[in-house]
Amino acid sequence: MGYLRIFSPHPVKTGDGSQAEDLLLEVHLRDPILQVEVGKFVSGTEMLHLAVLHSRKLCVYSVSGTLGNVEHGNQYQIKLMYEHNLQRTACNMTYGSFGGVKGRDLICIQSMDGMLMVFEQESYAFGRFLPGSLLPGPLAYSSRTDSFITVSSCRQVESYKYQVLAFATDADKRQETEQQKLGSGKRLVVDWTLNIGEQALDICIVSFNQSVSSVFVLGERNFFCLKDNGQIRFMKKLDCSPSCFLPYCSVSEGTINTLIGNHNSMLHIYQDVTLKWATQLPHIPVAVRVGCLHDLKGVIVTLSDDGHLQCSYLGTDPSLFQAPKVESRELNYDELDVELKELQKIIKDVNKSQGTALWPMTEREDDLKVSATVSPSFDSVSQATDAEVGTDLVPSVTVKVTLQNRTVLQKVKLSIYVQPPLVLTRDQFTFEFKTPEMTSTVAFSVYLKRSYMPSTLDGNAVVSYSRPTGIPRVIQCKFRLPLKLICLPGQPSKTASHKLTIDTNKPPVSLLSLFPGFANQSEDDQVNVMGFRFLGGSRVTLLASKTSQRYRIQSEQFEDLWLITNELILRLQEYFEKQGIKDFACSFSGSMPLQEYFELIDRHFELRKNGEKLEELLSERAVQFRAIQRRLLARFKDKTPAPLQHLDTLLDGTYKQVTALADAVEENRGDLLQSLSRLQSATRLLILLLGLWQKLSADQLALLEAAFLPLQEDTQELGWEETADAAISHLLKTCLSKSSKEQALNLSSQLDAPKDTSRLKKHITLLCDRLAKGGRLCLSTDAAAPQPMVMPGGCTPIPESELEERALEQDSAELFTNHRHLIAEPPMPEVPPLQGVLE
Numbered sequence: 001m002g003y004l005r006i007f008s009p010h011p012v013k014t015g016d017g018s019q020a021e022d023l024l025l026e027v028h029l030r031d032p033i034l035q036v037e038v039g040k041f042v043s044g045t046e047m048l049h050l051a052v053l054h055s056r057k058l059c060v061y062s063v064s065g066t067l068g069n070v071e072h073g074n075q076y077q078i079k080l081m082y083e084h085n086l087q088r089t090a091c092n093m094t095y096g097s098f099g100g101v102k103g104r105d106l107i108c109i110q111s112m113d114g115m116l117m118v119f120e121q122e123s124y125a126f127g128r129f130l131p132g133s134l135l136p137g138p139l140a141y142s143s144r145t146d147s148f149i150t151v152s153s154c155r156q157v158e159s160y161k162y163q164v165l166a167f168a169t170d171a172d173k174r175q176e177t178e179q180q181k182l183g184s185g186k187r188l189v190v191d192w193t194l195n196i197g198e199q200a201l202d203i204c205i206v207s208f209n210q211s212v213s214s215v216f217v218l219g220e221r222n223f224f225c226l227k228d229n230g231q232i233r234f235m236k237k238l239d240c241s242p243s244c245f246l247p248y249c250s251v252s253e254g255t256i257n258t259l260i261g262n263h264n265s266m267l268h269i270y271q272d273v274t275l276k277w278a279t280q281l282p283h284i285p286v287a288v289r290v291g292c293l294h295d296l297k298g299v300i301v302t303l304s305d306d307g308h309l310q311c312s313y314l315g316t317d318p319s320l321f322q323a324p325k326v327e328s329r330e331l332n333y334d335e336l337d338v339e340l341k342e343l344q345k346i347i348k349d350v351n352k353s354q355g356t357a358l359w360p361m362t363e364r365e366d367d368l369k370v371s372a373t374v375s376p377s378f379d380s381v382s383q384a385t386d387a388e389v390g391t392d393l394v395p396s397v398t399v400k401v402t403l404q405n406r407t408v409l410q411k412v413k414l415s416i417y418v419q420p421p422l423v424l425t426r427d428q429f430t431f432e433f434k435t436p437e438m439t440s441t442v443a444f445s446v447y448l449k450r451s452y453m454p455s456t457l458d459g460n461a462v463v464s465y466s467r468p469t470g471i472p473r474v475i476q477c478k479f480r481l482p483l484k485l486i487c488l489p490g491q492p493s494k495t496a497s498h499k500l501t502i503d504t505n506k507p508p509v510s511l512l513s514l515f516p517g518f519a520n521q522s523e524d525d526q527v528n529v530m531g532f533r534f535l536g537g538s539r540v541t542l543l544a545s546k547t548s549q550r551y552r553i554q555s556e557q558f559e560d561l562w563l564i565t566n567e568l569i570l571r572l573q574e575y576f577e578k579q580g581i582k583d584f585a586c587s588f589s590g591s592m593p594l595q596e597y598f599e600l601i602d603r604h605f606e607l608r609k610n611g612e613k614l615e616e617l618l619s620e621r622a623v624q625f626r627a628i629q630r631r632l633l634a635r636f637k638d639k640t641p642a643p644l645q646h647l648d649t650l651l652d653g654t655y656k657q658v659t660a661l662a663d664a665v666e667e668n669r670g671d672l673l674q675s676l677s678r679l680q681s682a683t684r685l686l687i688l689l690l691g692l693w694q695k696l697s698a699d700q701l702a703l704l705e706a707a708f709l710p711l712q713e714d715t716q717e718l719g720w721e722e723t724a725d726a727a728i729s730h731l732l733k734t735c736l737s738k739s740s741k742e743q744a745l746n747l748s749s750q751l752d753a754p755k756d757t758s759r760l761k762k763h764i765t766l767l768c769d770r771l772a773k774g775g776r777l778c779l780s781t782d783a784a785a786p787q788p789m790v791m792p793g794g795c796t797p798i799p800e801s802e803l804e805e806r807a808l809e810q811d812s813a814e815l816f817t818n819h820r821h822l823i824a825e826p827p828m829p830e831v832p833p834l835q836g837v838l839e
Contacts, residue, residue: 151200261285384447421450455680490533496554588692
């Protein structure tokens, strides 16, 4: 912005803020300031003057002061001594006693097109173009070798002698190439070069010892220490992206300390290549210097890109505080016993609350209020630009999340989660609540991307933030997406492979009033039948009985029943709540569809095994491909040509196999995600039916959902089968156990991928059996104790041998009988053979 400021900080104590008298001088120079330097720039005097570089001008000023009667009465002024108008846009400059002159400093300015312009104080000396210059780099002058050092756009350090620059061909009009062809003048020759392979941020030349001089170059990933002749003395690879650096004198002889600031707001101090100190800064430094301010040596001065100037030093302040001596007094052990019992009672009550927070919910919720609103209509222009659902037009719906804070909050981050294949146009938001009572609203769209159904339409908005005291907090807000986002009105089907019947205790309700957006105009008279068609192509039919209080849901695929069944129960509950009826209840009296559920488990497990085999095969082919490459490379490098012996054919065939296997792995991963979504839908349906069948409470349903639907991601190393099996086994050996012998069995602390799903299916069957015989789900401390009451029919113990497992399987098969419907399984992707070449 063209402001030149001179500061002289003098705090009274450590940690004081800036004072008004710290600013000695502030001048607006109108033109942007690229660089400032201090040196002997005025002829006839050896006093120090200030050189200011603008984009098209070089100005030299003298700074003087007038002493006042009091401290804040001192006045400072700046006076222009001379200026040079530049014909080319400047980039940076350096100064020094070029050519060994005494008592004065010369200035060299590098332009944006790679021209060096030398000024001998008030007069212009000459200009030279650097050969092959494309973009300017940092520039420094070495007085020891009388040369200029820069880093060119070829990513190499280059050194040019001042004498060579002075006697080279004049390049004011950049015609040196033609003049060199005619033989007039001397060609500009580089003294030495060093390829560092990266762009440089800064160059600094230090000579603390007259016998040793070093050239430090700060790159984008490394910093280098070079000798005067361009040889590398040492280099250091940096862990973070640097922003500035400063070499300075070390207390150890023969070493140099270097301050390096990076973009992680850290300041590292290296002694040669050894990290000696690391400290955190409140900003990202763009310039760093070391000086002596008010008799305090080693003050580190840093400047940020937004004008934050900070003076700091390494070390700690000595603490002068001494704790007073405590008078000894006798302890009252009776009072201590009473206090101890009260504390133990508080701890016991907290443990019984099963993980409820110590602080009241109102305090946490008052900090920030979060609400989510789903638009009642679709977006006028659908945001589903990358949907892969077929020929159907995929709609999108807008969700708005509103945040209102009561106090100042820090690091507020909003994350949105929906169940795949539902996707969001944006799922991460950040906020700044610097003042109380602020309201922020963000909007995003949700749509279906793939041609299969999500396991739930519920979404979750999670807000994480920090209170002014630094305590982190998390708030969740759930929202429900409309069914019409993934479903369209369809033609009802009279026959279906899978059917469910839900019983109620109230007269049937017209389906047109429950699902007003799915009425088929051609069949208005059939108010007790309604068809649904998902965007993926599946169809579900809903029937309401005219005489009994029952509803039937039927479909060709078992997992498709879940969304319509859940939506039906939710809408029935909302309907009767609006009517003022509170005793509405649903029940399920049919047989548990375990066989269909087990088929989905087998399908998901088979895809996991296929993926594991494909990845192993891909790894083998990749190793083979690299081995063939090494052999071919050895053949090509051999000085005496030898036949390839069909290695090229083998390489081509292996490459085709690697490509086919990679495609097969990607296809299997997509099928696995789709299978997991269908398995989750079937699992939610099974939990719902168990709750309706055994009249389970909301806490028991939440416990079943936590056991069957773990939150971790489904991977090859840790999948759904072993995680769910471990949770179900824990329930069977704790709250659903009968004998103390079962409770003494220890679960394995390591989860390994099972060989098959037989054990998981037996445990699920056993869980349903024990729930049918009166078992209850609970995680309280007394639930693991043997229950005194006798359950109807008794509880089946966990089998400990193969004979007991077979007997259990026969008993459970008699209890849960249902028709078996086979699901077609796609074959494993084929890999083209190499027709015997590998053998």
